[in-house]
Structure formats: structure tokens, C-alpha cells
Amino acid sequence: MDRFDAVIVGGGSAGLAALMELSKLGIQAVLLESGKPIGSKSVTGGILYSKNYPNGKVYNVEDIYPDFLDEAPVERRITRYYLNALSGSKVYTVDLSEAHEYRTNFAYSVLMSRLNKWFAARAEEEAAKMGGGIIEGVHVRDIVWMDDGRGSRNSIIVTDELEEFGARAIIAADGVNSEVALISNARGKFEPEALYQGVKCIVRLPEDVMDERFNISSDEGVAHLFAGDISKGHNGGGFLYTNRDTLSVGLVYHLDSLLKSPIEPYNLLNEFLTIPVVTNYIVDEVAVPKELDRTLPKEEQLRIRFGLSRLLKQYEELRYTYYSKHARLDAIRRGLYSNEDEIKTRLEEVRGRLEREYGVTFAKNYVEMEYSCKLVPDGKRAMMGKPYKNNILFIGDAAGKGIFLGTRIEGINIGIDDAARAARAVAMAKKMNNFSEDYMGRYYTQLVEESPYTDDIRRIDFEYMKIFVRACGNIPLEPFPLFLRLAFMLIQKTAVQELAAAIARMMAQSTLLKIIESNDAYVRIPMEVARKVGSEVKPIAEVRPLSIDERIARLKIREDEVPHIRIKDPRSRFIKAMVHLCPTRCYMMEASEEMEGKEEVGKGEGVKTEARLKAVVSNVILQHEGCIECGTCSGETEWRHTRGEKGIVYEYG
Numbered sequence: 001m002d003r004f005d006a007v008i009v010g011g012g013s014a015g016l017a018a019l020m021e022l023s024k025l026g027i028q029a030v031l032l033e034s035g036k037p038i039g040s041k042s043v044t045g046g047i048l049y050s051k052n053y054p055n056g057k058v059y060n061v062e063d064i065y066p067d068f069l070d071e072a073p074v075e076r077r078i079t080r081y082y083l084n085a086l087s088g089s090k091v092y093t094v095d096l097s098e099a100h101e102y103r104t105n106f107a108y109s110v111l112m113s114r115l116n117k118w119f120a121a122r123a124e125e126e127a128a129k130m131g132g133g134i135i136e137g138v139h140v141r142d143i144v145w146m147d148d149g150r151g152s153r154n155s156i157i158v159t160d161e162l163e164e165f166g167a168r169a170i171i172a173a174d175g176v177n178s179e180v181a182l183i184s185n186a187r188g189k190f191e192p193e194a195l196y197q198g199v200k201c202i203v204r205l206p207e208d209v210m211d212e213r214f215n216i217s218s219d220e221g222v223a224h225l226f227a228g229d230i231s232k233g234h235n236g237g238g239f240l241y242t243n244r245d246t247l248s249v250g251l252v253y254h255l256d257s258l259l260k261s262p263i264e265p266y267n268l269l270n271e272f273l274t275i276p277v278v279t280n281y282i283v284d285e286v287a288v289p290k291e292l293d294r295t296l297p298k299e300e301q302l303r304i305r306f307g308l309s310r311l312l313k314q315y316e317e318l319r320y321t322y323y324s325k326h327a328r329l330d331a332i333r334r335g336l337y338s339n340e341d342e343i344k345t346r347l348e349e350v351r352g353r354l355e356r357e358y359g360v361t362f363a364k365n366y367v368e369m370e371y372s373c374k375l376v377p378d379g380k381r382a383m384m385g386k387p388y389k390n391n392i393l394f395i396g397d398a399a400g401k402g403i404f405l406g407t408r409i410e411g412i413n414i415g416i417d418d419a420a421r422a423a424r425a426v427a428m429a430k431k432m433n434n435f436s437e438d439y440m441g442r443y444y445t446q447l448v449e450e451s452p453y454t455d456d457i458r459r460i461d462f463e464y465m466k467i468f469v470r471a472c473g474n475i476p477l478e479p480f481p482l483f484l485r486l487a488f489m490l491i492q493k494t495a496v497q498e499l500a501a502a503i504a505r506m507m508a509q510s511t512l513l514k515i516i517e518s519n520d521a522y523v524r525i526p527m528e529v530a531r532k533v534g535s536e537v538k539p540i541a542e543v544r545p546l547s548i549d550e551r552i553a554r555l556k557i558r559e560d561e562v563p564h565i566r567i568k569d570p571r572s573r574f575i576k577a578m579v580h581l582c583p584t585r586c587y588m589m590e591a592s593e594e595m596e597g598k599e600e601v602g603k604g605e606g607v608k609t610e611a612r613l614k615a616v617v618s619n620v621i622l623q624h625e626g627c628i629e630c631g632t633c634s635g636e637t638e639w640r641h642t643r644g645e646k647g648i649v650y651e652y653g
Contacts, residue, residue, distance in 0.1 A: 001156075001165055001166055002165040002166065003154075003165060003166030003167065003168065004028055004029065004030050004132065004165070004167050004168070005027045005028045005167075005168050005169065005426070005430055006022055006029040006030075006167065006168065006169045006170070006426050007029070007031075007032065007157055007167035007169075007170050007171070008022075008029060008030070008031040008032065008171045008173055009031075009032055009170065009171070009172055009174045009180050010032075010033065010172065010173035010174035010175060010398070011031055011032075011033030011035065011038045011039070011116065011120065011134065011136070012175065012396070013042070013048075013112065013396075013412050013415055013416060014173045014395045014396030014397070014398075014412075014415030014416060014418060014419045015031055015033070015171070015173030015174075015395075016031065016038075016119040016120055016123045016419075017061075017064045017119070017123075017415070017419035018171045018395060018419035018420075018422055018423055019031045019123040019126075019132070019134070020064050020065065020119070020122060020123040020127075021059075021064060021419060021420050021423035021424070022132075022426060022427070023123065023126040023127040023129065023130050023132060024126060025424070025427040026130065026427070027130065027132075027423070027426055027430060028131050028132045029132040030127075030132050030133060030135060031132075031133070031135070032135050032138045032140055032157075032159065033134065033135070033136050033137075033138065034137065034138060034641050034642060034644050034645075034646075034647075035136065035647075035649070036136040036137035036644065036645045038117060038120045038134060039112065039113040039115070039116030039120065039650075039653065040113060040649040040650055040653075041647070041648060041650065041653075042112035042650065042653040043112060043200070043373075043374045044110065044111075044112040044411070044412060045198065045200065045239060045241065045250065045409065046109070046241070046248065046411075046412060047078055047107050047108065047109055047110070047223060047241060047409070047412075048061060048074070048107065048108050048110045048412045048413060049104055049106075049107045049410055049412075049413045050062060050104070050105040050106050050107070051104060051105065051410075051452075052103055052104075052105055053103060055452065056451065058413075058417050058452055058453060059416060059417045059420035059421070060105065060413065060416070060417075061413065061416055063420070064416060064419075065119065067122075069106075071118075072115065072118055073114050073115055073118050074108035074109070074110055074115065075108060075109040075110055075111060075221065075241075075242070075243035075244045075246075076108065076109050076216075076219070076221025076242050076243060076244060077106060077107070077108055077219060077221055078100065078107045078109055078222065078241070078242075079222070080097050080100075080216075080220075080221075080222045081095075081097045081099065081222075081223045081225075081407075082094065082095055082096060082097075082222070082223070082224050082225065083096050083224075083225045083226075083227065083407055084224055084225065084226045084227070085227055085228050085525075085526035085527070085529040085534065086226055086227070086230055086277070086526065086527070086530050086534075087228055087229045087526075087527040087528075087530035087531045087534060089276045089277075089536055089537050089539075090531060090534035090535065091277045091530055091534050091537055092475070092530050092533050092534035092535070094471050094472055094474075094475070095471060096225075096407055096471050098467050098471060099407065099408070099467045099471060100223070102463070102464055102467055108221075109221050109223070109241045109242060109243050109248065111202075111246075111248075111652045111653055112653040113650045113652055113653030114652070114653070120134055135162070136644075137645040138159050138161045138644045139160045139640075139641055139642065139643045139644045140157060140158070140159050140179065140180065140183075141158050141159055141160050142158040142183060143155050143180065143183050143392075144156040144158065145390055154166060154168065155168075155170060155390070155391055155392075157170075159644075160643045160644060161643075161644045167391075168429075168430070168435050169391050169392075169393070169429060169430075169435050169440065170391055170392040171392070171393050171394075171395060171422050171423075171426070172186075172392050172393065172394045172395065172399075173398055173415070173419070174398055174641070175396075175398055176190065176195070176374075176375045176376065176377045176397040176398070177189075177375065177631040177639060177641070178394065178398035179640055179641060180392060180394075180398065181389075181394065181398060184390060184392055186384070186386075186388070186389035186392065186394065187384055187400075189634060189635055190377060190400060190635075191256075191381075191635075192255040192256040192259050192635060193255075193256040193378075193381060194378050194382035194400070195254075195256075195375050195377060195378065195382070196252050196253060196255060196376040196377075196378060196404065197252070197253055197255050197258060197374075197375060197376075197581070197632055198250060198251070198252040198253075198373065198374055198375075198376055199250050199251055199265040199266070199268065199269050199371075199372075199373045200248060200249065200250030200251075200372050200373070201249055201250065201269060201273075201369075201370065201371050202243075202246050202247070202248060202249075202368070202369040202370040202372075202652045203247040203249055203366055203367060203369065204245065204367040204368075205245060205246060205247055205284055205367075206245060206319065206322075207244060207245045207325050207326060207327065208323045208325060209284065209323055210242055210245070211325075213281065214242055214281075216242070218325050221241070221242040221243075222241075222242050223239070223240075223242075224239065224240040224241075224281075225239055226240070226272075226275075226278070227526040228523060228526030228527040228529075228530055229523075229526075229527050229530070230251070230268075230271070230272055230275065231253065231522065231523060232268065233261070233519065233523060234253050234254070234257045234258055234261065234522075234523075235254040235257040235518075235519055235522045235523070236251060236252050236254060236257065236522060237251070237252065237522060238250065238251045238252075239251070239252070239409075244324075244326065245320065245324050245326075245327070246369065247281065249272070249282060250269065250272075251268055251269060252376065252409075253268075254378075254517070255375070255632070258577075258581055259574065259577050259581070262579075262581050263580055263581075264548075264580050264581075265373060265581065265583045266551065266583060269545070270546075273366065273543060274539075274542075274545065276537040276539040277537045279539045279540070279541065279542075280537065280539060280540050282366040282543065283364050283365065283366055283539075283540060283541045284364070284366060284367055285362055285363070285364060286362070286363060286364075286365045286366075286367060287312055287315060287316075287354060287360050287361075287362055288360065288361045289308060289312070289358065289360050290358070290360065292304060292305070304358070307357075307358070308354075308358050311350060311353060311354055311357075311358070314350050315350045315351060315354060318346055318350055321343055322340070322344055322347050331343065363541075364540065364541030364542075365541065365543050366543045368546050368551075369652065370554070370650065370651060370652045371546075371551040371552075371555065372628065372630075372650060372652075373583035373628060373630040373632070374630050374631070375630060375631045375632060375634075376397070376402060376404070376411065377397055377400040377401065377402050378404050379400060379401050379402040379403055379404065380404070380405070380457060381400075382401075382402075383399065383400045383401055383454075383457055386441075386445065387399045387418075387444065387445060387448060388437060388440070388441030388442075388444055388445065389441070390437060391435045393422040393425060393426070393440070393444045395415060395422050396411075396414065396416075396419070397415065399418060401414045401415065401418060401453070401457065402414060402457075403453070403456055403457055405460065405461075406468070406517075406521070407468065408461075408464060413453075414453045414457075417451055418448065418451075421444060421448055421451065422444055424447060425440055425443050425444035425447055426440065428440070428443055429443070475529060475533060476533045548584065548585060555628065555648065556648070556649040556650075556651070557625070557626065557627075557628070557648050558646050558647060558649060559625050559646070560624075560642055560647065562643060563622075563624045564624060564629075564639070564640045564641065564642045564643070564647070565586075565622060565627065565638065565639050565640070566637060567620065567621075567622050567637055568637060568638065570619040570620045570621070571619060572636055574635060575587070575633070575636055575637075576589070576618070576620055578620065578633045579620060581632055581633075582632060582633060583628065583630055583632065584626040584628055586622055586624060586625075586626050586627050587620055587633070588620070588621055588622075589618050589619075589621075590619050590620070590621045627642075627647065627648070628647075628648045629642060
């Protein structure tokens with residue numbers, strides 16, 4: 001049986017960073033990932049940060065990948081950061097760029113499917129030097145331990161696709177719904193109050209149009225957060241990040257808030273897209289084909305459809321090439337066109353043909369490319385106090401890590417930092433020939449405790465909160481009631497902030513969080529600010545969001561005849577909520593009649609008659625084929641990742 005020094009389960013950014021660091025430290029490591037190609041199951045909001053702390057070292061992405069800043073396929077460097085308070089069509093915007101830059105070297109918007117492929121290429125090249133590498137399309141089904149007689153427990157990895165093999169150390173990077181955690185009994189499933197549900201779509205927008213609309217250069221990006229009248233009263237908010245030639249647009253909500261009053265995530269997303277300020281950011285020119293004449297012969301209809309489809313594809317490619325600086329330069333560099341004028345001329349020709357030959361018109365709408373959803377752990381409530389079990393070290397989402405506090409949202413960078421520390425713990429364990437909990441596990445915990453991120457997750461950073469308060473200092477106070485005016489004025493004063501911080505430090509964090517993450521903070525106060533001092537925004541067009549059926553039809557899902565989710569109790573309140581909260585409507589309510597017993601209904605001449613009582617019972621049924629593996633339903637199901645190469649395949653992530 002083959003045996004490796006280390007096996008990493010999960011090929012996201014954290015797992016790949018672990019492979020890279022282990023290999024650089026001289027450890028033979030293999031990474032197992034169920035998706036194929038690697039990165040195809042990765043989803044983020046998302047912004048990747050590089051951070052600096054005055055009193056401690058964090059391992060940043062550029063520490064792991066030295067050529068990151070020069071070669072990585074990142075989207076845009078985020079240079080401005082805004083919070084938008086919403087109420088109906090009114091919006092008030094606060095510039096939070098100073099808070100965004102707090103302890104930040106740089107921050108890039110990223111699309112994880114693309115970026116993880118780049119990470120994987122670098123990590124696999126390094127791993128090959130040590131006889132390791134990446135194996136895609138492999139799902140870990142079980143882990144078996146055996147005592148080696150010296151306090152360590154050797155492990156055997158059991159997969160759906162490969163023969164069994166051994167591992168001296170295991171790094172679990174298999175996400176918030178970590179199967180390794182459940183297999184090893186390292187922790188239970190996270191409670192709903194420790195999780196967020198995030199739903200997102202990728203919207204296509206030409207680079208030059210984006211630059212003009214957001215008033216940025218081609219090397220800059222903007223992040224917008226939204227709070228207030230967007231959530232139907234749920235605790236959460238929205239986001240919009242500029243990528244190179246797409247936008248990441250979505251919402252994030254506390255899962256426990258959604259469970260109390262279930263609502264379809266795709267409907268929340270659709271309503272968000274039609275808020276005027278958001279509509280005006282995403283709208284673009286789209287081609288609108290006319291209805292096909294059904295009286296024509298079938299052969300003629302087919303000819304028209306084929307010709308129109310081919311021409312529309314040409315038009316879209318030409319338009320996004322012409323109106324995107326980097327795409328123009330690349331097309332000319334590759335010899336597809338001699339200059340920009342040639343691209344423009346060709347675009348006008350194709351547009352003219354669409355109008356003349358096919359009656360195509362052009363209107364304002366938006367172009368949605370991909371729909372996704374995922375669960376995110378709230379580090380304040382989910383972080384594992386003991387991030388190890390047997391010879392397993394847990395990193396990133398699998399360890400419940402992440403900083404989510406109001407407008408401060410960080411996750412990818414924390415998983416990368418965990419990965420570097422786990423790699424060092426494994427290297428030390430190999431040096432000492434001791435992979436036991438008492439040595440490797442505790443040593444890894446010590447390294448994690450030394451990370452500034454751990455302290456950031458556990459406590460509220462009042463320096464950051466001061467910056468946030470200072471940013472809100474320009475809100476006009478005259479329209480507000482006297483007590484609110486006084487409150488705003490007081491919290492702007494340094495002495496009051498210091499006193500408030502001193503009092504807050506004496507309070508339990510759970511008490512503070514109830515204040516900071518209350519419905520007042522997420523919904524009511526932002527709405528009041530927008531109503532009182534916000535500006536009216538009129539939509540420049542009316543967009544038509546895609547239906548959930550249209551979204552699912554566009555996804556690439558490799559169906560698996562073997563269900564990876566099983567319902568435990570089809571009548572539980574949690575499972576019934578999934579009828580609404582599943583982002584792709586895999587759960588449905590089914591009514592059935594059940595016999596409840598007998599009842600005596602009459603007597604006569606010594607004869608009794610009885611009737612069987614029937615009750616209509618609502619059960620929930622599951623069709624797993626449309627699952628995008630977000631894990632929203634994992635709390636009360638037998639939930640597993642899909643088998644190798646099965647399930648969702650994201651292009652953007």
C-alpha cells in the first residue's frame with residue numbers, strides 16, 4: 001500500500017496553499033479534490049486580501065506564491081469601498097475606503113474557479129519535485145485509523161475512485177461542510193446561527209463601460225456593500241464587486257434569520273437586481289431577436305435559428321472585444337484584427353446584418369452569466385477551539401474560520417494563513433517523527449493561536465470600528481430626531497469612543513454581537529438614513545432577472561445517479577424550510593394521506609360500525625439532480641460531497 005507524508009482533502013485556495021507550502025518544506029504531499037477540473041466547485045464573493053499587522057506575522061498569498069502579483073489571473077485591485085444605505089429607490093452612500101485599507105497591503109476582486117486553476121498549476125509543479133501532486137475527481141469516503149504503538153495513529157484513506165493508501169498526516173480543507181470533520185468526529189455540524197448563506201450571480205459588462213460607469217481606470221476596482229431595504233427584514237446585506245469584465249453581485253444572510261422566516265434566495269437576488277441603484281450599475285445593451293414565424297417550413301425555421309444563433313454569438317464576442325481594453329489588445333496581439341478600427345467596422349457590419357436579415361432590435365437589460373450559492377462560516381461562532389483530531393489538521397472554512405463583522409468580510413486570506421501554519425506543523429511532526437494529537441495537533445494549535453487573525457476573530461477590533469464611525473461622520477443630522485442627532489454627535493467624539501470601547505471590552509462578546517448584528521443595524525437604521533438624507537435614484541432601464549429555471553438550465557451539472565444527500569426527517573421544520581431556502585428548488589412539498597386509527601361511528605342491534613380516520617400529511621421530497629452543493633440543507637440531512645467528477649462545474653466561481 002502506498003503511503004504519503006501528508007494528504008490534503010479539498011482543492012480550494014486553502015488546500016492548494018497547503019500543498020504549495022508542504023512541498024516547499026520538503027514534504028511529499030498529495031491533494032485530493034472531487035471536482036474536475038480543479039477549481040470547478042470553488043465559489044467566493046469575493047475579495048482576496050493581503051494584510052499586515054504591527055504585532056504578528058500573517059502568511060499572505062504573495063508569501064505562498066512569489067509570482068502572484070505579476071502573473072495571477074486576478075480581476076481588479078479594489079481601491080474604493082462603499083456602504084450604501086437603501087430605502088426603496090433612495091440611497092445614501094458612505095465612503096469606507098479608509099476602513100477597507102486598514103492593515104491592508106492590497107485587495108483584489110477574484111473569481112475562484114479561474115484563480116484556483118492558477119494556484120493548482122504552481123502547487124503541482126512544486127509538489128512534483130517531492131513526488132507528490134494533485135489528483136482530481138476523487139471523493140474521500142472514509143478514513144480508518146490504526147495505532148502504531150508509539151502514540152501516533154496511522155491513517156488509511158478510502159475513496160470512491162482509488163485503491164486505499166496511507167497518510168501520516170491529513171490536512172482537512174474540504175470546506176464548511178467538512179466530511180473529514182464528521183468522519184473523525186472532530187466536530188459536529190455548525191449550527192445555523194454560526195453560518196451565512198450567500199447567493200450570487202456573475203453579470204457581464206464590457207471593461208470600458210465599467211470603467212466609465214464606476215469612474216475608475218482599467219487597473220482599479222470598486223466594492224459596494226448594501227444594507228437596509230433589500231432583505232425583507234432578514235439580517236444580512238448585498239454586495240457588488242467589479243471584476244475585469246464582469247460584476248459579482250449578490251447577497252449574504254444569517255442562516256438562522258432565514259430559517260425563522262424562509263424566503264427563496266433567487267427571489268431575494270432578483271429583487272436586489274431591480275433596485276434602481278443596482279440596476280443602473282449592471283444594465284447593458286442586449287440584442288433582442290424577434291419572434292420566429294411558426295408558419296414557415298421546419299427546414300426554414302431551423303436555417304433561421306442556426307444563422308441567427310451564429311451571428312448573435314459573433315456580435316457578442318465582437319462587442320465585448322471592442323469595448324474592453326484588454327480584450328482589444330489581446331485580439332490585435334494574436335493577429336485576429338490589425339487594429340481597433342477593424343474591430344469596430346466588423347462589429348457594425350454584424351449589427352447591421354442582425355437588424356436587416358433577422359429583425360433584431362437592441363434594448364437595455366443585463367447579461368447574467370452564472371448563478372451560485374454557498375454557506376460561509378462565521379468565525380466568531382464557528383471557529384474550532386481544537387482544530388485537530390488524531391493526525392488531522394483543519395484549515396479555513398473546514399475549521400470554521402472567517403472574519404465577518406458588519407462591513408469587514410475576510411475569508412480567503414485566513415484560509416491561506418491557516419494552510420501555511422498547518423504545513424509547518426506537519427514539517428515539524430515529520431522532523432520529530434511524531435504525528436500524534438499531543439504533538440502535531442497541539443503544535444498546530446499553538447501556531448494558529450499566534451496568528452493575528454485568531455485574535456481578530458475572537459474580539460471586536462475597536463480601531464476598525466472607530467474608522468467606520470468616522471466614515472459615517474458626514475451624514476447630515478438635521479432631518480433626524482433629537483435623540484438620534486445627539487447619539488451621532490456623541491459617537492463622533494474621541495473621548496466618547498474610548499469610553500464606549502472600555503465599557504464594551506467588559507461586556508461579553510455575545511452581548512456585543514446582539515447589538516452590532518441586530519436587525520436595527522442591518523435593516524432599520526440604514527433605511528432610516530436613506531429615507532431622511534438619501535437621494536432618489538431613477539432606473540435608466542427596466543431589467544428582467546432570470547427565473548430560477550433559466551438559471552439552472554445555464555449551469556453545468558454532471559448528474560450522478562447516486563444521491564449525495566438523504567433526508568433524515570421529511571416532516572422537520574428545518575427540512576420544510578429547505579423548500580424555500582434551497583437555491584435550486586431541489587426540495588418540494590408533497591401531500592399524502594395517512595391512516596391515523598379507527599373511530600366507532602354507530603351501533604345498532606348490537607352491531608358496531610367503525611371508520612378509518614385519514615389525515616393529510618405534508619412530507620418533503622428531494623430531487624438531488626439539480627443540487628449545486630451549497631450545503632444549506634446539511635444541518636439535518638445525511639450530506640456528502642458528490643462523487644469524483646460529478647455535480648456542479650462552475651466556470652467563474
